[in-house]
Amino acid sequence: xxxxxxxxxxxxxxxxxxxxxxxxxxxxxxxxxxxxxxxxxxxxxxxxxxxxxxxxxxxxxxxxxxxxxxxxxxxxxxxxxxxxxxxxxxxxxxxxxxxxxxxxxxxxxxxxxxxxxxxxxxxxxxxxxxxxxxxxxxxxxxxxxxxxxxxxxxxxxxxxxxxxxxxxxxxxxxxxxxxxxxxxxxxxxxxxxxxxxxxxxxxxxxxxxxxxxxxxxxxxxxxxxxxxxxxxxxxxxxxxxxxxxxxxxxxxxxxxxxxxxxxxxxxxxxxxxxxxxxxxxxxxxxxxxxxxxxxxxxxxxxxxxxxxxxxxxxxxxxxxxxxxxxxxxxxxxxxxxxxxxxxxxxxxxxxxxxxxxxxxxxxxxxxxxxxxxxxxxxxxxxxxxxxxxxxxxxxxxxxxxxxxxxxxxxxxxxxx
Amino acid sequence: xxxxxxxxxxxxxxxxxxxxxxxxxxxxxxxxxxxxxxxxxxxxxxxxxxxxxxxxxxxxxxxxxxxxxxxxxxxxxxxxxxxxxxxxxxxxxxxxxxxxxxxxxxxxxxxxxxxxxxxxxxxxxxxxxxxxxxxxxxxxxxxxxxxxxxxxxxxxxxxxxxxxxxxxxxxxxxxxxxxxxxxxxxxxxxxxxxxxxxxxxxxxxxxxxxxxxxxxxxxxxxxxxxxxxxxxxxxxxxxxxxxxxxxxxxxxxxxxxxxxxxxxxxxxxxxxxxxxxxxxxxxxxxxxxxxxxxxxxxxxxxxxxxxxxxxxxxxxxxxxxxxxxxxxxxxxxxxxxxxxxxxxxxxxxxxxxxx
Numbered sequence: 001x002x003x004x005x006x007x008x009x010x011x012x013x014x015x016x017x018x019x020x021x022x023x024x025x026x027x028x029x030x031x032x033x034x035x036x037x038x039x040x041x042x043x044x045x046x047x048x049x050x051x052x053x054x055x056x057x058x059x060x061x062x063x064x065x066x067x068x069x070x071x072x073x074x075x076x077x078x079x080x081x082x083x084x085x086x087x088x089x090x091x092x093x094x095x096x097x098x099x100x101x102x103x104x105x106x107x108x109x110x111x112x113x114x115x116x117x118x119x120x121x122x123x124x125x126x127x128x129x130x131x132x133x134x135x136x137x138x139x140x141x142x143x144x145x146x147x148x149x150x151x152x153x154x155x156x157x158x159x160x161x162x163x164x165x166x167x168x169x170x171x172x173x174x175x176x177x178x179x180x181x182x183x184x185x186x187x188x189x190x191x192x193x194x195x196x197x198x199x200x201x202x203x204x205x206x207x208x209x210x211x212x213x214x215x216x217x218x219x220x221x222x223x224x225x226x227x228x229x230x231x232x233x234x235x236x237x238x239x240x241x242x243x244x245x246x247x248x249x250x251x252x253x254x255x256x257x258x259x260x261x262x263x264x265x266x267x268x269x270x271x272x273x274x275x276x277x278x279x280x281x282x283x284x285x286x287x288x289x290x291x292x293x294x295x296x297x298x299x300x301x302x303x304x305x306x307x308x309x310x311x312x313x314x315x316x317x318x319x320x321x322x323x324x325x326x327x328x329x330x331x332x333x334x335x336x337x338x339x340x341x342x343x344x345x346x347x348x349x350x351x352x353x354x355x356x357x358x359x360x361x362x363x364x365x366x367x368x369x370x371x372x373x374x375x376x377x378x379x380x381x382x383x384x385x386x387x388x389x390x391x392x393x394x395x396x397x398x399x400x401x402x403x404x405x406x407x408x409x410x411x412x413x414x415x416x
Numbered sequence: 417x418x419x420x421x422x423x424x425x426x427x428x429x430x431x432x433x434x435x436x437x438x439x440x441x442x443x444x445x446x447x448x449x450x451x452x453x454x455x456x457x458x459x460x461x462x463x464x465x466x467x468x469x470x471x472x473x474x475x476x477x478x479x480x481x482x483x484x485x486x487x488x489x490x491x492x493x494x495x496x497x498x499x500x501x502x503x504x505x506x507x508x509x510x511x512x513x514x515x516x517x518x519x520x521x522x523x524x525x526x527x528x529x530x531x532x533x534x535x536x537x538x539x540x541x542x543x544x545x546x547x548x549x550x551x552x553x554x555x556x557x558x559x560x561x562x563x564x565x566x567x568x569x570x571x572x573x574x575x576x577x578x579x580x581x582x583x584x585x586x587x588x589x590x591x592x593x594x595x596x597x598x599x600x601x602x603x604x605x606x607x608x609x610x611x612x613x614x615x616x617x618x619x620x621x622x623x624x625x626x627x628x629x630x631x632x633x634x635x636x637x638x639x640x641x642x643x644x645x646x647x648x649x650x651x652x653x654x655x656x657x658x659x660x661x662x663x664x665x666x667x668x669x670x671x672x673x674x675x676x677x678x679x680x681x682x683x684x685x686x687x688x689x690x691x692x693x694x695x696x697x698x699x700x701x702x703x704x705x706x707x708x709x710x711x712x713x714x715x716x717x718x719x720x721x722x723x724x725x726x727x728x729x730x731x732x733x734x735x736x737x738x739x740x741x742x743x744x745x746x747x748x749x750x751x752x753x754x755x756x757x758x759x760x761x762x763x764x765x766x767x768x769x770x771x
Contacts, residue, residue: 283702288699291699292712292731304486315701316700317700
């Protein structure tokens with residue numbers, strides 16, 4: 001199996017050298033080779049495969065235990081993928097780059113699957129490195145994937161997917177970087193910096209996800225005017241944003257901006273927070289260590305930050321840290337598992353003083369889309385890549401972190 | 417300063433005890449609010465300031481872990497005569513505790529009252545299951561050094577059982593025993609070191625010692641022994657087998673409240689002396705739990721004056737089994753400790769490289 005085979009025109013097989021292979025653990029795919037087959041984006045057989053993958057995941061009985069996996073499975077249903085295709089704003093001919101290397105995040109396990117799906121949809125072959133940290137969600141997805149790939153009708157797909165684990169190693173990283181046409185690097189500043197030390201092909205592209213910070217804007221008067229039904233829905237949406245990923249994702253809201261006059265803000269807070277706490281209490285509990293960590297972090301923050309006015313916690317499920325003014329480095333004031341930093345502002349324009357390229361997602365309640373767009377345009381910001389309603393902070397999409405990922409991982413072929 | 421001589425160490429009933437403690441806690445809270453800016457800032461921001469706290473469970477507490485992140489002191493830096501640090505497993509921050517003369521003296525006084533109750537007022541010949549080198553380097557004041565130094569004050573003709581390389585010096589120990597054949601002996605050491613370098617070593621050598629007249633005091637935690645599935649009962653059994661020691665007392669205490677330790681009685685419970693107390697709190701609400709319910713251990717001590725450590729929430733889990741009615745006849749709350757809260761997997765999208 002040492003020879004370099006040419007299967008058919010334009011299709012090559014990448015041979016994985018023995019010295020590299022022995023350092024890898026293969027979770028799926030062939031251990032000695034990988035097809036390098038650039039195809040058109042959103043190619044039909046690939047859409048079909050992902051939609052079958054979605055069905056296979058959703059028909060698993062245990063899927064209920066893994067809400068993160070369910071989110072992925074819903075995302076790659078045929079109907080959703082077709083909706084994405086219909087919304088394509090360009091009818092240009094686009095084809096994949098070739099081989100994409102993905103370094104997936106350790107702590108949002110399901111993102112490796114999204115990353116892989118982006119690789120498939122953009123017409124590329126993919127090598128996905130999973131974190132060495134065990135994840136039940138990731139294992140669940142891989143088990144279903146392997147069962148699916150065992151079916152001969154997916155033989156062609158099987159050749160373009162390799163999922164591996166390995167301890168970071170210069171030789172292995174150098175190998176993958178030397179043959180990849182693009183790399184997708186999750187995992188924050190440190191990982192991005194490290195991966196950039198490995199040279200890649202002259203035309204290689206990269207999609208990198210460094211550390212980001214996200215915020216939320218709530219128009220106070222709209223809370224005051226909301227009926228019970230709307231408020232209950234809002235609580236459920238807030239819950240998803242805050243507790244599903246323990247506020248650890250880059251898009252999890254950290255800084256809550258109450259927009260309006262002081263009287264309305266007070267009223268709105270008095271309405272929302274007790275209701276929200278009640279909702280969270282009915283739904284959720286944390287590990288003892290998480291309660292402790294939140295409590296310690298809040299105490300540290302109170303001592304070390306002069307913009308912390310007060311800390312309210314009826315119990316340890318929800319901490320409200322009220323700020324008197326923005327911190328010089330507001331994006332470093334973070335909380336986890338239900339720790340809300342909140343501040344009162346008169347209008348969104350006040351945010352333009354703090355928003356830098358760290359800011360990713362702004363969730364909102366009570367604003368019109370046009371109002372938000374004009375804020376983004378008029379403020380000439382360096383940050384904020386997503387503005388989405390409360391509840392949607394974690395919804396992954398092909399547009400993410402300021403990238404149109406499918407476009408970024410493919411090339412436009414100009415034909416006329 | 418409190419006149420400790422007048423206060424019996426294990427004879428205050430719950431009413432007298434809570435009066436005394438509440439009074440002390442109110443005084444100390446006021447003292448630290450006045451003298452420690454960080455403490456005062458924290459209490460203000462948590463909206464926990466009151467003129468007077470009406471019950472012990474109402475007295476504010478701070479997380480013990482805070483001493484790892486902030487240098488908290490209620491005296492001028494120039495008044496600090498000793499800085500103690502927790503042992504801390506590798507890679508973690510260590511707690512820093514700042515002692516002035518008064519607090520340091522109080523630690524000794526309180527500890528000696530507690531020790532007096534368990535080992536008698538007379539100083540006994542003492543064997544320490546550790547190396548002498550642990551106290552020779554005094555600039556680094558680790559919890560282990562502090563423990564050895566603190567307890568060795570209650571002994572005389574102190575001997576160390578281990579060589580510098582932690583091997584057991586059988587001859588030295590044998591000579592010590594022969595010399596004090598007719599006397600009661602005090603033995604002190606850290607739980608894990610006793611297990612590893614005393615019990616296991618004697619078992620390996622196949623030798624036995626006759627220490628039937630000794631009382632053994634040990635502390636420092638069970639974490640490493642839990643990994644080996646060794647519990648208190650097994651620990652005592654195996655010690656007895658190699659040394660005939662039957663009076664074995666574990667103690668519970670931490671560097672943040674050195675001095676006011678809790679010693680295990682003859683019936684297997686830790687006892688709260690007159691100078692310290694505990695409250696079990698719920699993880700989620702921090703409200704006090706009933707006796708018999710497991711929760712986080714909050715510790716109260718009358719000792720800390722030079723740093724705001726008089727009321728701290730630990731990360732240890734425990735259950736209070738009763739108050740004033742232990743079979744050992746000591747007054748006060750008696751309890752058991754069930755280890756620490758477990759660390760959890762953190763979710764998020766940072767730092768894959770190191771994993």
